[in-house]
Each structure stands twice: as C-alpha cells, then as structure tokens.
Amino acid sequence: MKIPPVKGTRDFYPPQMAIRNWIIDGWKQVSVRNGFEEYDGPIFELLQMYQIKSGDEIVEQLFSLQDRGGRDLAIRPEITPTLARMVNQQINALPRPIKWFSVPRLCRAERPQKGRLREFFQWNVDIIGVDRSTADAEVILTTLDYLRMVGLTNRDVQAKISSRKLLAAVLRGVGIPEEKLNSLYAVLDKKAKLPAETFEAMLAEQVPDSNQARVIQDFMVARSVEDVESLVDFDDDIQNAIMNLKIVFHTLDLMGVSDYCVFDPGIVRGLAYYTGVVFEVHDVVGELRAICGGGRYDNLLRDFGGPRIPATGMGMGDAVLEILLAEKGLLERQVPKPQLEYYVTCADAIFTKDIFTITAKIRETGHSAAFNYGLWLEPSGTCEAPSLSKQLKDAAKQNASKCVIIGQEYADKRELVIKDMTKDQPSQAQVGVDQFLSDLT
Ligand code: HAM
Numbered sequence: 001m002k003i004p005p006v007k008g009t010r011d012f013y014p015p016q017m018a019i020r021n022w023i024i025d026g027w028k029q030v031s032v033r034n035g036f037e038e039y040d041g042p043i044f045e046l047l048q049m050y051q052i053k054s055g056d057e058i059v060e061q062l063f064s065l066q067d068r069g070g071r072d073l074a075i076r077p078e079i080t081p082t083l084a085r086m087v088n089q090q091i092n093a094l095p096r097p098i099k100w101f102s103v104p105r106l107c108r109a110e111r112p113q114k115g116r117l118r119e120f121f122q123w124n125v126d127i128i129g130v131d132r133s134t135a136d137a138e139v140i141l142t143t144l145d146y147l148r149m150v151g152l153t154n155r156d157v158q159a160k161i162s163s164r165k166l167l168a169a170v171l172r173g174v175g176i177p178e179e180k181l182n183s184l185y186a187v188l189d190k191k192a193k194l195p196a197e198t199f200e201a202m203l204a205e206q207v208p209d210s211n212q213a214r215v216i217q218d219f220m221v222a223r224s225v226e227d228v229e230s231l232v233d234f235d236d237d238i239q240n241a242i243m244n245l246k247i248v249f250h251t252l253d254l255m256g257v258s259d260y261c262v263f264d265p266g267i268v269r270g271l272a273y274y275t276g277v278v279f280e281v282h283d284v285v286g287e288l289r290a291i292c293g294g295g296r297y298d299n300l301l302r303d304f305g306g307p308r309i310p311a312t313g314m315g316m317g318d319a320v321l322e323i324l325l326a327e328k329g330l331l332e333r334q335v336p337k338p339q340l341e342y343y344v345t346c347a348d349a350i351f352t353k354d355i356f357t358i359t360a361k362i363r364e365t366g367h368s369a370a371f372n373y374g375l376w377l378e379p380s381g382t383c384e385a386p387s388l389s390k391q392l393k394d395a396a397k398q399n400a401s402k403c404v405i406i407g408q409e410y411a412d413k414r415e416l417v418i419k420d421m422t423k424d425q426p427s428q429a430q431v432g433v434d435q436f437l438s439d440l441t
C-alpha cells in the first residue's frame with residue numbers, strides 16, 4: 001500500500017526544493033542588508049504560550065501534543081511568542097534595539113486551500129526596543145525591498161497600511177466598551193474575506209446599534225488619513241495615531257517605496273496582540289490571501305512576564321508568495337537550474353582510473369564534478385567504459401558546463417581536452433592536467 005502525504009503538507013522534490021531555497025536565500029539576503037540578525041527557537045513550545053495573546057483563531061488551529069510528563073505542548077503556529085519569550089529571558093544582556101529575523105517552519109491546522117497550508121515557511125523580521133514610527137517604516141521597507149528584488153512591481157503588489165491604535169480610538173469614540181474590542185477586531189479582520197451580508201450580520205451581532213455600526217463601516221472604507229479626520233471627533237489618541245501613520249508614509253516616501261503603499265483602514269489583522277501601525281501586502285488583483293502581515297505589538301513582552309518594551313515586525317509565508325511569483329513568470333526566470341560544472345569522461349576504458357582521480361581532485365578544489373556510472377574498474381585492472389558519445393550525452397542531460405575528456409593526449413603529454421558545453425557550438429581546448437587543476441583553485 002502506498003502511504004499518501006498528510007493533507008496540507010508538501011513534499012519538496014528537487015525542483016520544488018530549488019524554489020524553496022531560492023525564496024529563503026532572498027529573504028536572508030534582504031534581512032542582512034537591512035541590518036537584521038538571524039535567530040531561531042524550538043519547533044514546539046508550551047501550549048499556554050499561544051493561549052496568552054495570539055487570539056482564538058490561532059489557538060483553534062494549533063497542533064497540540066502531550067509529552068511523557070503530561071505537559072501540554074503545541075507545534076509553533078507562529079514565532080512571535082517564541083521571540084517575546086527569548087527576548088524576555090535575556091532582557092538585560094541583549095543590546096538594544098534588537099533587529100532580528102528568522103525563517104521558521106510553522107504548522108497551523110487550517111482547512112487547506114490555495115495558499116493556505118498546514119505546514120509552511122514564514123520569514124519574520126522584528127524590531128524590539130524602538131517606539132518611534134521609523135521602526136514600523138523600516139519593517140515595511142524591508143518587506144518591500146524583498147518583493148521589489150524578486151521583480152514584483154507596484155502593479156503586482158500593494159502594502160495596505162493602517163493602525164490598530166486609530167481603530168481602537170474610533171471604536172472607543174463611538175462607545176464600544178474596552179472589553180469588546182478584541183472580539184470586534186476578529187470580526188472586522190474578516191471584512192475583505194466575507195460576502196458583504198455575512199460580514200454585516202456578524203458586525204450587527206457584535207454592535208447591535210446601527211449608528212455605531214455605520215461609523216465603523218465608514219471608517220473601514222476611508223480612502224485617506226484626512227478622510228478619517230473628518231469622520232470622528234478628534235482626541236489625543238486619534239491625533240497621536242494619525243501622526244504615527246503620517247510619519248510612516250512620509251518615511252516610506254523618502255525611502256522610495258511610496259508607490260507600493262496605501263492607507264487602508266480595512267486592515268485590522270487577526271492576531272490579538274497588535275497595538276499600533278498594522279499592515280498587509282496583497283496582490284493587486286486581490287485573488288490571493290495576504291502575502292504577509294505585521295505591525296506593532298507594544299504589550300506582548302509585558303504580557304509574557306517581561307518589561308513593557310515596544311516591538312514591531314512582520315511575517316511573510318512562502319506559499320502565497322510562490323503562487324504569485326509563478327503566475328508572473330518570475331520563478332522560471334530566476335530560480336537557478338541544477339548546474340554541474342565538470343563532467344569527466346574518457347575516450348578509452350584504459351583511462352577509467354584517471355576519471356576517478358581527476359574527479360576527486362576537481363571536487364577537492366570546491367567545484368562540482370560527476371562521471372558516468374557505467375564505468376567499471378576491478379583492482380586487477382580489468383575495466384569497461386561506455387562510449388565517449390554516450391558519456392557526452394549523459395553530460396548534456398546533467399546540464400554540465402564543461403566536459404573533461406581523458407584520451408590519447410593524456411597518455412602522450414598529460415593533457416586533457418576541455419569541452420565548453422555552454423555555447424551553441426561547443427569549443428574545445430587542450431590543457432596540461434596540473435595547469436588545469438591549479439587554475440581551479
Ligand atoms: P499572520 O498574519 O498569521 O501573522 O501570518 C503572516 C503570513 O504568514 C500570512 O500573510 C501568510 O503569508 C502566511 N501564513 C499564515 N498562515 C498560513 C498558512 N496556513 N499557510 C500558508 N501561509 C500562511 C503572523 O504570523 C505574525 N506572527 C507576524 C508577525 C511577526 N507580526 C509581528 N511580527
């Protein structure tokens with residue numbers, strides 16, 4: 001019986017692995033050039049860690065287990081709680097600001113669908129210890145720096161930016177009690193994902209007063225920060241939240257990415273811990289779920305038993321990103337094809353032993369090299385080799401850049417024939433074996 005893979009998981013055969021590696025290498029490269037250092041944590045944590053502050057949706061999606069001592073554990077559905085725990089643990093020893101990135105493998109027991117899996121990779125960048133909006137802008141800039149590097153333009157993706165603080169101030173302003181805010185965020189976050197009537201029914205359940213509900217709805221479709229100013233009465237909280245947003249947009253403008261950014265108060269974020277500027281990047285067509293999401297979470301470290309240290313960051317999954325890059329033809333063009341540098345062949349079976357010694361020496365210099373497995377060599381010297389043309393065909397199949405041919409020249413003058421396979425008309429040159437090997441180092 002053939003055992004199938006688990007629903008919502010992926011097998012990475014070499015072509016898929018090449019894509020995964022290319023995506024992750026890009027994430028790491030952009031993290032480093034934006035000044036982030038890499039960290040990681042364990043793949044499972046105590047279950048209670050996610051019950052503190054991630055929100056009901058994430059808790060419902062946990063893969064949980066019990067260890068032999070009866071402790072309740074969960075496979076990480078996100079790395080932000082681990083980050084908060086790790087920072088709290090060494091709070092006095094860590095130089096601040098902390099600018100860290102990570103690429104964890106995460107698991108969420110979601111219903112698998114396009115771009116939504118039960119196991120995926122997620123790039124995280126976080127800045128801890130900076131309350132200024134500059135840090136929020138830096139996180140958004142780093143995100144866009146990557147998306148721009150892989151060839152996505154502002155016609156493909158858009159960063160939608162809003163503020164939980166502003167939303168909270170508006171909700172308080174219309175009279176929503178503090179204790180209802182978190183459950184209301186979860187409903188508002190679903191606005192773009194649900195049919196209008198379903199959303200309105202859910203909102204009416206939480207906010208039965210139709211006047212209150214109307215102001216909330218109007219706020220969520222406001223086109224600009226200025227529109228919001230005309231919608232609600234100004235208080236210090238609103239003024240402060242609007243100023244933070246203006247600084248973020250201004251900084252992003254100076255950094256040259258404002259053409260990717262829009263204000264969108266419909267962005268609420270599903271996770272419970274956000275407290276300030278929030279953002280998501282979406283495909284412009286709006287076909288896919290968010291490519292990434294993040295924002296400011298100034299209370300999470302305190303909620304995890306540490307001091308109140310401000311923090312902001314984002315997470316980008318590989319699944320939606322890969323779908324979008326494939327749709328735009330950007331994978332085909334950029335993911336490197338498997339490439340072999342040297343394929344070592346012989347024109348006569350008597351050179352079989354030289355194939356092994358020369359291949360090993362090429363590999364020792366750090367270059368890749370292969371040979372045909374039809375070769376046969378017994379300690380007595382009895383040997384066999386496929387024809388040279390068969391070996392060369394195999395080299396082409398393996399996409400080798402160069403073929404090394406060991407033939408009569410080697411017996412006469414210790415010279416190899418090097419055939420360049422990268423050109424339409426392969427060219428050949430002869431070179432002494434010692435010279436060839438020393439040129440490789
Ligand atoms: P999140 O919105 O839950 O945020 O996830 C961020 C991104 O991870 C999503 O936009 C999506 O690309 C990807 N993602 C989430 N769930 C799945 C899934 N089931 N399958 C495939 N991809 C998925 C967080 O996780 C926050 N911890 C991000 C953060 C870091 N905020 C501050 N720092």
